[in-house]
Amino acid sequence: xKRVLKIAAILLVVLVVGIQAIRPARTNPPIDESQTINAKTxxxxxxxxxxxxxxxxxHTNKTVWPWYTNVAPxxxxxxxxxxxxxxxxxxxxxxxLDANGQDRKLRQICDEVSDGVMPLSSYxxxxxxxxxxxxxxxxxxxxxxxxRERLSQLAR
Numbered sequence: 001x002k003r004v005l006k007i008a009a010i011l012l013v014v015l016v017v018g019i020q021a022i023r024p025a026r027t028n029p030p031i032d033e034s035q036t037i038n039a040k041t042x043x044x045x046x047x048x049x050x051x052x053x054x055x056x057x058x059h060t061n062k063t064v065w066p067w068y069t070n071v072a073p074x075x076x077x078x079x080x081x082x083x084x085x086x087x088x089x090x091x092x093x094x095x096x097l098d099a100n101g102q103d104r105k106l107r108q109i110c111d112e113v114s115d116g117v118m119p120l121s122s123y124x125x126x127x128x129x130x131x132x133x134x135x136x137x138x139x140x141x142x143x144x145x146x147x148r149e150r151l152s153q154l155a156r
Contacts (some may be wrong), residue, residue, distance in 0.1 A: 019073060022076070024080075025076055026063075033062050037051075041147050043055050045051070053130055054118075055119065056091075057085075059091050061092040066126075081120070089108065103148050107148065118132075119132065
């Protein structure tokens with residue numbers, strides 16, 4: 001029995017060490033500042049601050065990759081989350097969306113923070129500052145509504 005446990009432990013260690021060789025891409029593509037949400041909207045500092053602390057890591061090309069993003073299988077999971085987040089809304093590429101796309105994304109921001117979908121519940125334990133207060137949610141929703149109206153006026 002001891003021999004079986006010893007072999008199982010050795011195999012587990014080999015497996016854990018071996019999977020470290022499978023590295024996902026942890027990229028931060030170049031940013032054209034003229035295409036960012038900051039450049040395409042009139043964003044007050046309080047909204048920019050909320051986005052920076054609660055949204056930046058998954059929804060921009062300015063992801064901060066902490067040390068634990070080097071440890072598999074966690075690295076695979078986190079890389080996938082960032083890629084999914086960027087596909088859903090990449091604030092670094094907001095200007096590449098047409099007017100309808102920008103309007104839709106601004107509405108989606110308010111809907112998802114109001115519904116508690118964003119930031120992800122799996123993100124906030126390691127990033128407690130990312131949690132949104134009721135006031136943060138109100139600030140974001142008020143801003144998105146004003147921006148949607150302003151952008152629709154510009155499109156006319």
